Amino acid sequence: MMNPDIYLYRVIKGIRNTFDSFGYIEIFPEAVEKYSRSFSDGVPFVYANKFYLINPDITSRLILRNFSENTRIFYIYEKLSRSLESEIEAGLELINVNEEKSNIEILRILIKTLENLGIYDFKIDISVSNIFSGKIGKRNYEKIREYIKMNDFNAIKNSGIKKEYIDYVIKMLNSRGTDINVELLNNIKSAVNDDRIIIDPGTVRYFSYYSGLIFEIYSDDYFIGGGGNYKIKNSNGCGFSLNTLVLSKILRRL
Amino acid sequence: MIITIPKGKLMDESIKAFENAGFDLSISESRKLRIKNGDNEIIIARAMDVPFYVESYADLGICGTDVIKERNCDVMMPLQLKFGKCRLSLCAPKKYKLKDLNGKKIATKYPNLTSKFFKSHGIDVKIVHLSGSIELAPVMGMADAIVDIVQTGETIRENGLIELKKVMDVSAALIVNRLSYKLKFDEIRRIMDNMEVFNYEYE
Numbered sequence: 215m216m217n218p219d220i221y222l223y224r225v226i227k228g229i230r231n232t233f234d235s236f237g238y239i240e241i242f243p244e245a246v247e248k249y250s251r252s253f254s255d256g257v258p259f260v261y262a263n264k265f266y267l268i269n270p271d272i273t274s275r276l277i278l279r280n281f282s283e284n285t286r287i288f289y290i291y292e293k294l295s296r297s298l299e300s301e302i303e304a305g306l307e308l309i310n311v312n313e314e315k316s317n318i319e320i321l322r323i324l325i326k327t328l329e330n331l332g333i334y335d336f337k338i339d340i341s342v343s344n345i346f347s348g349k350i351g352k353r354n355y356e357k358i359r360e361y362i363k364m365n366d367f368n369a370i371k372n373s374g375i376k377k378e379y380i381d382y383v384i385k386m387l388n389s390r391g392t393d394i395n396v397e398l399l400n401n402i403k404s405a406v407n408d409d410r411i412i413i414d415p416g417t418v419r420y421f422s423y424y425s426g427l428i429f430e431i432y433s434d435d436y437f438i439g440g441g442g443n444y445k446i447k448n449s450n451g452c453g454f455s456l457n458t459l460v461l462s463k464i465l466r467r468l
Numbered sequence: 469m470i471i472t473i474p475k476g477k478l479m480d481e482s483i484k485a486f487e488n489a490g491f492d493l494s495i496s497e498s499r500k501l502r503i504k505n506g507d508n509e510i511i512i513a514r515a516m517d518v519p520f521y522v523e524s525y526a527d528l529g530i531c532g533t534d535v536i537k538e539r540n541c542d543v544m545m546p547l548q549l550k551f552g553k554c555r556l557s558l559c560a561p562k563k564y565k566l567k568d569l570n571g572k573k574i575a576t577k578y579p580n581l582t583s584k585f586f587k588s589h590g591i592d593v594k595i596v597h598l599s600g601s602i603e604l605a606p607v608m609g610m611a612d613a614i615v616d617i618v619q620t621g622e623t624i625r626e627n628g629l630i631e632l633k634k635v636m637d638v639s640a641a642l643i644v645n646r647l648s649y650k651l652k653f654d655e656i657r658r659i660m661d662n663m664e665v666f667n668y669e670y671e
Binding site: 337339364365366367368388390391414432434435436437 | 543544545546547548641644646647649650651653657
């Protein structure tokens with residue numbers, strides 16, 4: 215990243231301009247936080263007998279703070295994995311706004327951000343975080359969560375949970391792109407009205423804080439990012455993050 | 469489609485499975501590891517590496533469920549196949565029971581699965597990572613027991629070991645790149661349906 219990269223520069227500049235044009239304000243997260251179990255990701259280290267994390271996941275940090283109504287923020291920062299691989303993540307969060315409205319606003323901004331970069335060929339798969347646990351119960355869901363993630367139908371069938379639950383899970387995993395009876399998703403799809411949005415109950419987000427809408431964005435060759443809705447204190451937030459290095463690779467090819 | 473076929477024991481049956489799913493693989497006796505065949509590309513890889521190829525490059529592949537769990541790659545595993553059936557087992561000289569292995573050395577090709585297995589039993593072991601002829605390790609005094617694939621059990625008996633506990637049942641499985649599973653959903657569903665027929669007719 216120390217060498218000049220015109221594509222990465224265009225991506226970051228383009229994202230910043232788009233987020234700014236929608237009235238979002240840039241925040242500058244601290245690189246180091248005192249260790250907390252509530253934070254996702256981040257590189258742990260010890261200094262002067264105290265535990266810290268370098269660059270933990272931003273959303274997991276926001277969840278612990280207080281925000282006023284209609285908070286619109288974005289960030290562009292270097293994310294480090296535990297193996298010290300680095301990527302620049304751009305994220306946007308809409309906090310303390312009615313959940314339905316924020317889902318639609320966030321998806322519209324996401325689409326506009328990619329289009330402003332000249333990227334039109336992408337898809338956004340949407341689902342809801344409790345699409346399985348809401349029907350089969352949390353305990354059963356925990357038992358088969360890994361199998362759902364891998365679409366391991368054999369393991370799901372042999373998991374020992376009730377047959378009607380197995381049938382439901384398999385039906386859902388096979389229903390990508392078809393109409394399913396989930397009002398939230400159907401409403402979002404018709405409100406945003408974009409063919410690139412696809413309902414896929416098999417959509418996976420790895421952070422546990424999601425509650426409600428979840429989505430992932432991808433092009434022909436890459437996963438570009440993802441996001442969703444989450445509970446924050448007594449209200450809710452909705453946001454997404456984009457992998458700028460992946461976007462720069464896509465721009466390079468256009 | 470980009471397909472990864474494992475070298476070794478699973479190779480012939482994997483080719484048959486893909487051919488039954490409608491692919492003309494035409495893999496000759498040549499030593500080429502990457503073959504272009506019309507719209508398809510076939511990669512021949514070490515069985516242990518198949519999940520890596522499917523995670524980062526190929527659309528589809530076949531390998532053992534043991535390898536998939538050991539490598540822990542981010543791939544989909546929508547169909548288990550009826551060939552390549554065996555089990556991953558803990559084998560040790562007759563004098564040992566499971567709890568006696570606390571603090572002992574365990575030789576294996578599967579360090580992650582082995583470590584998980586012993587942790588789940590609350591037993592602390594030292595893992596010796598080898599890549600072949602695992603049964604030799606206890607004979608040579610390099611390890612006290614092994615975790616390895618058992619088919620008939622003949623090889624372990626010949627090396628003075630008994631099967632102490634099964635770690636997992638193993639079979640071949642179709643694995644799919646997570647992105648391909650989305651982008652080529654209908655095509656992959658069709659391949660899976662054809663492979664299910666192959667599965668049904670296998671035994």
